[in-house]
Amino acid sequence: MDNQTMIVNAEHAAAQPILNRRDFVKGSALGAAAISFGALASGNGATFSKDYGPLAPVDDEVTGLPLLQLPAGFRYLSYGWQGQTMLDRTPTPGLHDGMAVVMSQGNSISLVRNHEVRGSGTAVPSPAVYNPSAPGGTSNLLFDPIAGRWLGSYMSISGTSTNCAGGLTPWGTWLTCEETTTTINGIPHGWIFEVPGFGLAKPVPLKAMGRRAHEATATDPVTGYVYMTEDAGSSSGFYRYRPFVYGNLAAGGILEMLKVSDIYNADLRANYPNGTSWQAEWVVIDEPESINPRNYTQGFAKGAARFARLEGAWYDTGLIYFDSTSGGAIGRGQIFAFDPRRNSLTMVFQTTNELTHPVSPDNLAVSPRGGIIICEDRSGSLQRLMGLTPSGNVFEFARNNTVLSASDIAAVDSIYPGVASRMNPGNYRSSEMAGVCFHDRWMFVNIQTPGITFAITGPWNDGIL
Numbered sequence: 001m002d003n004q005t006m007i008v009n010a011e012h013a014a015a016q017p018i019l020n021r022r023d024f025v026k027g028s029a030l031g032a033a034a035i036s037f038g039a040l041a042s043g044n045g046a047t048f049s050k051d052y053g054p055l056a057p058v059d060d061e062v063t064g065l066p067l068l069q070l071p072a073g074f075r076y077l078s079y080g081w082q083g084q085t086m087l088d089r090t091p092t093p094g095l096h097d098g099m100a101v102v103m104s105q106g107n108s109i110s111l112v113r114n115h116e117v118r119g120s121g122t123a124v125p126s127p128a129v130y131n132p133s134a135p136g137g138t139s140n141l142l143f144d145p146i147a148g149r150w151l152g153s154y155m156s157i158s159g160t161s162t163n164c165a166g167g168l169t170p171w172g173t174w175l176t177c178e179e180t181t182t183t184i185n186g187i188p189h190g191w192i193f194e195v196p197g198f199g200l201a202k203p204v205p206l207k208a209m210g211r212r213a214h215e216a217t218a219t220d221p222v223t224g225y226v227y228m229t230e231d232a233g234s235s236s237g238f239y240r241y242r243p244f245v246y247g248n249l250a251a252g253g254i255l256e257m258l259k260v261s262d263i264y265n266a267d268l269r270a271n272y273p274n275g276t277s278w279q280a281e282w283v284v285i286d287e288p289e290s291i292n293p294r295n296y297t298q299g300f301a302k303g304a305a306r307f308a309r310l311e312g313a314w315y316d317t318g319l320i321y322f323d324s325t326s327g328g329a330i331g332r333g334q335i336f337a338f339d340p341r342r343n344s345l346t347m348v349f350q351t352t353n354e355l356t357h358p359v360s361p362d363n364l365a366v367s368p369r370g371g372i373i374i375c376e377d378r379s380g381s382l383q384r385l386m387g388l389t390p391s392g393n394v395f396e397f398a399r400n401n402t403v404l405s406a407s408d409i410a411a412v413d414s415i416y417p418g419v420a421s422r423m424n425p426g427n428y429r430s431s432e433m434a435g436v437c438f439h440d441r442w443m444f445v446n447i448q449t450p451g452i453t454f455a456i457t458g459p460w461n462d463g464i465l
Contacts, residue, residue, distance in 0.1 A: 015105040015198050017172030018439065051387065051395030052463045060454075063412050067452065069399040074458030079150040080113065080141055081412060082451030083422025088154040090124050091418050092139060093117055096446035096453060098165035098216065098363055099435030103172040103197025108151060109439055110197040111141045112174035113446065113453065114163035120184050123159035130159040130193070130203035133185035138163060138176045138195050143455060145442050150455070157201035161189045164231070165363055167217030167313055170224070171247045172197045175206075177214030179231055181291045190291065192217070192228075194249060209241045210255050210288040212295045216313035216363070218320045220340050227320045227338065229310035230296065234269060236307045237296045238322065238338075240282065256282035257299030258338075258345070265300060268336075268347075269308040271329040274392070277346040280338070308334075312375070316366035321348075323361040325377060330354070333361045335372070335388070349388060354378075357394055358386040365437050371464035373397065373436050375445070381429045385436060385445065389464050397465060398456075400447055402428040423450045 052071035060067050060078045068076060082094040093115040103110045114136075121135035137158035142151035157176065164179035174195045181190035190212055191205030215229040224246040228239040243253035260266035261279040268278075283302035285295050293301075300306065308327035313320060320338040328334040328350035335349040351357040362377040372388040385398040404412075406425045413420035431449040438444070443456040443465070 015103045015172060017103055017170055017197070018101050018109070018168065050389060050393040050463075052397065052459070052465070055396060055399055057401050063408075063415060065404075065408055065412075067402045067447075068454065068456075069401045070456070070458070071397070073462075074456060076454045076456040077148070077150065078452050078454055079416075080139070080153055080451075080453035081416050081419045081423070083418045083420070084153075084416040085418040086139065086154050087152040088126070090126070090155050091422060092153065092451065093124055093135070093137065094422065094449065094451035096448055096451045097163065097434045098167075098177075099444060099446060099453070100166075100168040100174060100365075100437045101439040101444065102168050102174050105198065107144050107146045109143050109145055111143065111437070111444060112156065112166075112176070112195050112197065113139050113141060113435060114166060114176055115139065116162055116164050116179070116448070118162040118180060124155050126155045126158040126200070128155075128157045128200040128203045130157065130205070131161075131184055131187040131189070132159055133187070134159045134161040134189065136160045136163045136178070138174065138201070140195075140197070141453060143442075143444075145439055148442075148455070148457070156195050156199075157193055157203055159203060160193060164214070165216035165229075165312060166192075167219060167226075167315075169194075169219045169226075169247075170221035175217045175219075175226065177217065177228075179213050179215060181211060181213060190214070204250070206249050207289050208252050208255065209249065210239065210285060210295045211291055215311050216322065218313040218315040218322070220315060220320065223340065225340065227313060227315075227322070227340075229313050229322050231309050231311060231325075232294075232296060234306070234308050234326075235296055235300070236310045237299050237304055238307060238310060239285070239295070239299075255285040255288040255295070257285055257295070257302075257304040259283050259299075259302070259304045260345070263305075264303040266305040268305050269324070269327040271350070272347050274347060274349055277344055280343050280345050311362045311377075312364035314365050321364060321366065321372065323364055323374070325360045325362060328352075332359050333357070335361065335364070335374075349392065358384075358388070361386075362432065363434050363436055367438050367443075367460075367465045368440065369460065369464050373443070373465055375433045375436050377432045379430075381427075383430060383432050385433055387463070387465050398433070398445070400429050400431060400433055402431070402447055402450075402452070404428065404450070426450075
């Protein structure tokens with residue numbers, strides 16, 4: 001099979017969207033509540049161990065390098081290194097960020113991965129270019145979860161900027177979000193673009209979803225509503241987009257921002273006890289494409305709530321989970337759950353200890369077994385994946401252990417040609433981990449710099465991840 005055929009052959013043939021951890025409950029508030037994270041926390045779920053044991057360096061099965069620290073019994077395969085030549089003959093961009101498993105076909109699954117490359121530059125060559133002067137975009141990675149091997153990668157959209165996070169949809173696409181409102185060479189940025197699990201994106205922004213410093217999305221499969229976070233410092237909002245046509249975001253819709261009922265401009269950056277809930281309502285953003293006034297300013301003028309730096313978002317079993325990277329008791333993080341059936345918001349966790357709790361939570365995901373996995377974006381050399389159980393127990397699952405010498409890079413280049421031309425020796429332990437997601441017995445995650453993707457597997461059933 002030639003490279004171009006591998007890229008496009010599944011676009012219209014037997015490809016299936018990746019559903020969430022359990023089949024969603026159509027329209028049933030009772031069903032959604034019965035299997036929610038909160039319900040498990042009260043003792044309605046199975047008993048799991050609180051962690052997987054101590055961490056130690058583990059060698060990558062591809063390169064032999066000890067790039068990660070993991071619990072005993074876990075192993076991993078690296079791929080998609082910055083500079084690595086892809087199927088379309090282009091070099092893999094760097095700054096790997098948000099990612100998810102989006103579609104499957106036969107034994108192949110497709111992940112879409114963001115590249116948070118910002119500023120002006122030359123777009124990666126692709127038939128799907130939005131702005132030739134912007135160097136960001138997404139690449140799609142193909143993986144065989146049965147054989148446990150990487151199959152290839154290619155650029156699926158380019159010419160975008162600061163592609164930070166995003167989210168998968170129930171219809172087999174990825175929403176890649178620009179975390180900027182800059183204008184590059186006369187072309188505005190700050191949009192969401194839709195990328196298919198297989199094939200190439202149409203490089204057309206979904207302008208009705210708003211122009212702002214986007215972070216992540218999570219789509220409710222019952223309604224097709226898209227929930228969105230914003231990373232705009234201490235004045236950030238939580239949004240939803242109600243499309244006019246289910247599954248057709250480009251056909252237009254209504255953009256709204258969350259307001260706490262009976263509390264005008266509720267400040268949700270503050271210290272609230274775990275389990276605090278608020279009834280929510282929504283205010284319309286009248287000018288979604290405007291950056292003056294901002295989407296946030298428009299919503300806040302109508303009484304919408306204020307959050308601190310909203311980051312990751314994930315749909316699971318009737319709830320939308322999202323986090324604040326700098327809110328809460330000590331200003332180091334909160335995790336919220338929104339129930340779209342009950343229109344209620346609950347703070348399920350906040351960081352109170354910088355060593356034992358997730359610090360500056362960024363991307364997050366819910367595992368097939370019901371635990372939440374959180375990527376930290378803290379300063380310093382300690383960069384971790386943290387697990388959170390329904391009962392509130394927190395544990396370390398992984399640490400970035402990447403240190404590369406010139407000879408290490410040369411060895412990687414012999415396996416993945418092109419890496420040596422884009423990668424420098426150095427200690428990369430202070431680079432954040434991002435884009436965590438699951439498919440059956442595999443977890444996938446990125447190290448942002450120098451830009452590496454990992455497929456991790458092991459004794460998941462020993463715990464809740």
